[in-house]
Amino acid sequence: MKKINQSELLDQMILELREKRDSELIDLxxxxxxxxxxxxxxxxxxxxISEVYNSSIDKxxxxxxxxxxxGGYISKxxxxxxxxxxxKEVLGNVLQYSISTLINKFYEKK
Structure with missing residues (x-):
């Protein structure tokens, strides 16, 4: 009789583990x-964009x-x-950096 209970207990545990696996698979x-x-x-x-908009950084x-x-990217x-x-690529990168810096300096003066 003890073997039957052990078998039933094992079956129940297997069923619970399968249900847990299925639930975790759905969550995954x-x-x-x-x-x-x-x-x-x-x-x-x-x-x-929403993080920048909601942040305290100067927009x-x-x-x-x-x-x-x-501006620098377009000029390049x-x-x-x-x-x-x-x-030409190197010269374009230098131009991009220069134009970007120039535009940023222009805005800083305002």
Whole structure:
């Protein structure tokens, strides 16, 4: 009679472990879906913008830095284009840095 109880107990424990495994698998799938959604570039950008908007950092400083970066990037693309010439690439990087710095200095004077 003791073997029957042990067998039933073992069956019950196996059933509980399977239910626990199934529950944890569902939780893991949900966490994976949340990760996939949060890892999308559009969601990362939205989250970054909302963090900047809600932060105590001076928003004007961030906008000025971003404007300087974009100005330098555009000037580099206009000058270098899709060139494979390494000298032009280096010169384009120097131009990008110079234009970015110039734009940032212009905003600092205001």
């Amino acid at each position: 799938k949900n966490q994976y879906q949340q990760f996939v959604l949060s890892a999308k570039p559009s969601n990362i950008i939205k989250q970054s 004007e400083t961030i906008i000025n830095a971003f404007t300087g970066f974009i 693309k206009l000058f270098v284009g899709k060139s494979d010439n390494s000298f």
